[in-house]
Amino acid sequence: MEFFTVRNLTMKFGGLVAVNDFDITLKKGEIVGLIGPNGAGKTTVFNMIAGYYAPTSGTIHFQGKLLNGKKANEITRSGVARTFQNIRLFTELTVVENVMIAYHCRLRSTFLGAALRLPLYRREEKQMYEGAMEFLREVELEDLSREQAGSLPYGMQRRLEIARALATGPQLLLLDEPAAGMNPNETQDLLQLILRLREKYRLTVFLIEHDMKFVMQLCERIQVLDYGTTIASGTPEEIQQNERVIEAYLGEG
Amino acid sequence: MDFSLIAQQLINAVSLGSLYGLIAIGYTMVYGILRLINFAHGDVMMMGCFFAFYGIMIFSMPWWLSFPIAIVLTAFLGILIDRGAYRPVRNAPRISALITAIGVSFFLENLGLVVFGGRPKGFPRPEIFGGIYTFGDIRFLGLSIWVPLIALVLLSGILFLVYRTRVGRAMRCISYDMETTRIMGVDVNRIIAITFAAGSAAAAAGGILWAMKYPQINPLMGIIPGLKAFVAAVLGGIGNVVGAMLGGLILGMAEILLVAIRPDLSGYRDAIAFGILILILLFRPTGLMGEKLPE
Numbered sequence: 001m002e003f004f005t006v007r008n009l010t011m012k013f014g015g016l017v018a019v020n021d022f023d024i025t026l027k028k029g030e031i032v033g034l035i036g037p038n039g040a041g042k043t044t045v046f047n048m049i050a051g052y053y054a055p056t057s058g059t060i061h062f063q064g065k066l067l068n069g070k071k072a073n074e075i076t077r078s079g080v081a082r083t084f085q086n087i088r089l090f091t092e093l094t095v096v097e098n099v100m101i102a103y104h105c106r107l108r109s110t111f112l113g114a115a116l117r118l119p120l121y122r123r124e125e126k127q128m129y130e131g132a133m134e135f136l137r138e139v140e141l142e143d144l145s146r147e148q149a150g151s152l153p154y155g156m157q158r159r160l161e162i163a164r165a166l167a168t169g170p171q172l173l174l175l176d177e178p179a180a181g182m183n184p185n186e187t188q189d190l191l192q193l194i195l196r197l198r199e200k201y202r203l204t205v206f207l208i209e210h211d212m213k214f215v216m217q218l219c220e221r222i223q224v225l226d227y228g229t230t231i232a233s234g235t236p237e238e239i240q241q242n243e244r245v246i247e248a249y250l251g252e253g
Numbered sequence: 254m255d256f257s258l259i260a261q262q263l264i265n266a267v268s269l270g271s272l273y274g275l276i277a278i279g280y281t282m283v284y285g286i287l288r289l290i291n292f293a294h295g296d297v298m299m300m301g302c303f304f305a306f307y308g309i310m311i312f313s314m315p316w317w318l319s320f321p322i323a324i325v326l327t328a329f330l331g332i333l334i335d336r337g338a339y340r341p342v343r344n345a346p347r348i349s350a351l352i353t354a355i356g357v358s359f360f361l362e363n364l365g366l367v368v369f370g371g372r373p374k375g376f377p378r379p380e381i382f383g384g385i386y387t388f389g390d391i392r393f394l395g396l397s398i399w400v401p402l403i404a405l406v407l408l409s410g411i412l413f414l415v416y417r418t419r420v421g422r423a424m425r426c427i428s429y430d431m432e433t434t435r436i437m438g439v440d441v442n443r444i445i446a447i448t449f450a451a452g453s454a455a456a457a458a459g460g461i462l463w464a465m466k467y468p469q470i471n472p473l474m475g476i477i478p479g480l481k482a483f484v485a486a487v488l489g490g491i492g493n494v495v496g497a498m499l500g501g502l503i504l505g506m507a508e509i510l511l512v513a514i515r516p517d518l519s520g521y522r523d524a525i526a527f528g529i530l531i532l533i534l535l536f537r538p539t540g541l542m543g544e545k546l547p548e
Contacts, residue, residue, distance in 0.1 A: 050436055076438035088433045090426050101426050102437040104419060125419065168438045 001064045003028040003204060004172055009058035011044050011228075018044045020228040022058070024206075026172070031198065031205040033215045035239075036225035037248060042208045043085055045225070046174050050082045051075040062172065081170035083161040085177045085208070091150025095141060095160060098149050099132035102167035135163040138200075139193065155186045159193070166201065173197075175207040179214050187211060191218050216240065224248070257390035262513045268397040270505020271404035272466070274498035275459030276482035277489065278411060279331075279452030285428045285492035286448050288347055292354040293334060294456055295479015296361035299472060301327035301457025302376065302464040303369055309377055316379040324457045331453025332446045340442065365472025373471040376464040383465075400462050407455055408498050415494060420447055428492065477523065484526040488533050490543025499541060504529065 004026040011019040019041040026032055034042050047053045049060055051072035060067040067075055081102075090098050136142040139159040144152065149160060158178060165173060178194070179187045191214060198205055209215045215222060216236040223233040226248040232239055239245055276298055283291045291297075304326045308319030338357045342350050384395040415421040423444045426434040435441045463478060464470050485504045489496025504526055512519040533540060 052432065052436070072432070072435040073438050073440050076436055082436060084433075088430060090429050090433070092429060093422075093425065097422060101422055101434065101439065104423060104437065104439050128419075164437065 002061065003063060004206075005059075005061045006045075006049070007059045007061075009045065009048060009060065010056045011041070011048060011053060012056045017228050019048070019225075022225075022228075022230060024223055024233075026204055026206060028171075028204055029198065029202065030221065031194070031207070031219050033219035033222040034206065034208050034225065035210070035212075035215055035222060036231075040225040041228040042225055043176055044228075046082060046176055046208065049075075049174060050080065076168050076170075079169065079171040080174065081165035081168045081172070082174035083158070083165050083176055083178060085180065087154075087157045087161055089149040089157055089160060089164070091148065093149055094145065095147050095149050095152065096129065096132050096136065096145040098160060099135050099164050099167045100128050102164045103128045103131055132167060135166050136160075138166065138197065139163045154181050155183075158182065158190075162193070162197075166197065170201075170203065172204045172206065175205065175209075177208055177210060179209055179211045187214055190214075194218060255390075258513075261391050261393065262509050264391070264393050264397050266506045266509035267502065268400040268466070268505070269509060270502035271401045271498070272459050272463055272501070273478070273482050273485045273504050274501025275404050275407060275462070276456050276478055277485040277497035277501050278408070278494055279456045280483055280486040281489070281491050281494055281497040282411070282415075282424075282448050282452040284486070285494075286424055286445060287339070287343075287350070289339065289350045290354060290483070291452075292351070292479070292483075293357035293361055294452070295475035295477075295482065296358050296365075297327060297331060297334070297453050297475070298456040298460035298463070298478065299365060299470070299475030300330055300361060301453075301460040302470045302474065303365065303472075304457070305461045305464070306374060306376055306470060316377070320461055323461065324454050327457035327460075328450040328454040331449035331456075334453075335446055335449040340445075362472055362476075369472055371471060373469045376468040376470050378465045378468050394466075396462070396465055400466070403458065403462065404498070407458055408494070411451060411455065411494055414451060420444060424448055481523075481526045484530045487540055488529055490540030493540070493542045496540055496542035503541075 002025055006022060006024045009019060009022040010017070022045055024032070034045065036042055044053065048055045049067065051067070051070055051074070055068050058068070062078060062080060065078065067078070067080070070078070090101065133142055133145060136145055139162055141156060141160055141163065144156070149157070152160065158181070162175070162178065175194070179190055182190060194205060195218070197203060207219070219236060221234065222236055222239045224231050224239060224242070224245050231244045231248060232242045234242070276294065279294050279297070280291060283289055283294070301323050304323035305319050308314045308322055309316060312319070314322070334357055338353050339350060342353050378396070382396040382399055386393055386395060415424055423434065423439050426437070426439070427441055427444055431441055460475070481504060482501065485500035486497045487500070488503060489498070489500030507525050507529065508522050511525055512522060
């Protein structure tokens, strides 16, 4: 059984074909990059996988189960988590609360349980808090757990988004431009962080990124989109020498 | 005006104000989470009254059984309304949801007219709430003390729910960004259902107290209290639970004060609420405790 397979995924908005016949297969534990010029349809691919858009056609299989047609929260529960290109934290909540909300889907006790079976509820609440702190430690934000999420600097907000995605207990992690807006030092730290998290949580990582140095260093395979169509896929070395890729990037500007 | 008269009016004002506040809580919770003015809310309150009424009159239940059952039934009615009417238009423009809410309101009122009949019915007032107490010159109905107490208990319960529980955390997240909350694995529809249940339960409690205070019920009884509670919610800052209660109290004070100071103007009593609404919308549209408008 394939770990994650996308076949003939197509998304049309009216007459515009945003993504055309997109195919990809991920093996467990891989780090794969999705690159391409602005507007190539990369985020649209993520939005379809995460259940934010319903694809016009095509299939998404995750561990043998069909994902398209499921609701976003069900997809998250089945083990696919994501971060956003434009950071979407709950800025008015504290840092630790942001992670705790993502922990919901791991817990068993219901609303009635909260009222009636207090011991289980309390135990879970404690477990939730401690679990959330664990993920914050992972991204080195545990000292800021009581701060308002919106008050953190940009790079930290990106790390918090990763912690929050981890808290949903994913096997497949989708990162949408995780290095955007980071300086070279932060980018290097992020690279190490992603590698470390992959080992520790046995993650498969699928990421969109514009920072080519970062992508080439981190990813084992890369797929290139241009105008919604895959124009190349292969190892970083192959991609760097692919003429269509060079043309797509240079042609853009 | 002497002291006892002031004390007397104060008791009346707090009692009336907490009723508005209780009903306003439901408006404000639903608005906070869905950005929807649930215009059917006053009618949900009316249904709560009829459930309680029939519990006592047809099923001969004692009040302490009938009232809680009515509150629970009304909570389920709230869930049903969300499921049947609002969920299908969840992703439609807000104006569609608003019109749907007005439709639900008319539906409940007319359903009430058909099923319960239009003739007003006398609502029983259990002895425990009906006693008249006298302190010196101050005379008041036992109910006038019960209403603020019950309102306080329910308000605390709802604040606990919103700020101290997991469900409440999810509610606050949804009010901030529903899509992202869903992607965090939260079953958003379930949380919204709980919000409707809590808001409707508070409305039923408010309605039953209202029916004991003005012991006549009819299918259109929810309109005016509903509109006034809406004003209270806007006054307090819609989306803010404490604000809703505060708005209710201020509105109650204003009404009672007008009647106390200028009895000849008491016919304009209902105009106060809408006067306040106009002023608030003109000068402080986010209400007393409202947050800044999101961009």
